[in-house]
Amino acid sequence: MVQISYKLTKDELYKGLVDNSNTRVITKVLRIFGSVLLAVMLYLTTVNIINGINYFSMGYAFPMFLGAYLVFLPEATAKMQVPNLIKTKNPFTENVIVRIDRAGFRTKGETFSNSHSWDSVHSIVETKDSYLLKPTESTVTVLPKRVFTTEQTDEFKTIVASVTGPVVKMN
Incomplete structure (x- = not known):
């Protein structure tokens, strides 16, 4: 996790x-x-x-x-x-805690809490500065790479490599 x-x-x-x-x-x-x-x-x-x-x-x-x-x-x-x-106090600008495991990912902010299983996720995309977890084609959870340690990055990529369902585009 x-x-x-x-x-x-x-x-x-x-x-x-x-x-x-x-x-x-x-x-x-x-x-x-x-x-x-x-x-x-x-x-x-x-x-x-x-x-x-x-x-x-x-x-x-x-x-x-x-x-x-x-x-x-x-x-x-x-x-x-x-x-x-x-x-405006928007969920994008809140302090967010994200938990990622083999079952899916959960996001919790000051005003919201969401849970997504991998089979219901549209895609996972790696960009230069972040990872995008996309529950649908138009919605996104942005995970900045700066907050990941090397070990967390390795574990995240291992988890993503094992998931089935979403389209995965990793570098």
């Missing part, structure tokens, strides 16, 4: 939200669509400038803005959410 206690920093909360969003299929689809839209609009704008057409309207500005927004959607959304999550 691994037990850790932590409180997410503002930076960890931002990165956790972005990382969670980046693991979702819809985010990848929107990013591809936004990239194509942005490329087409930049091409059309360049052709118009070369041909001497300097008339730009919302017909050009809106698709370019939309394309850029879709490409940077996770970052923009997290940037807007984090200050509000920190101002």
Whole structure:
């Protein structure tokens, strides 16, 4: 069993939200669509400038803005959410105790308590700075790597390697 206690920093909360969003299929689809839209609009704008057409309207500005927004959607959304999550007493900003064992994981904060068995968990993802335990595709428990000792990291990875049910993406 691994037990850790932590409180997410503002930076960890931002990165956790972005990382969670980046693991979702819809985010990848929107990013591809936004990239194509942005490329087409930049091409059309360049052709118009070369041909001497300097008339730009919302017909050009809106698709370019939309394309850029879709490409940077996770970052923009997290940037807007984090200050509000920190101002309000949100479970993301509480001191949290997480217990991880072969049966599942339990999280306990100041205002909440959750328990998940591994067979009901959607996925477990390792990122550069954290581990994401995702009960569903859109919800996440962010575990910062900084709070794990070397022994806890080894035990956590051993537990995760033995679980069945969730999609596991570990480095």
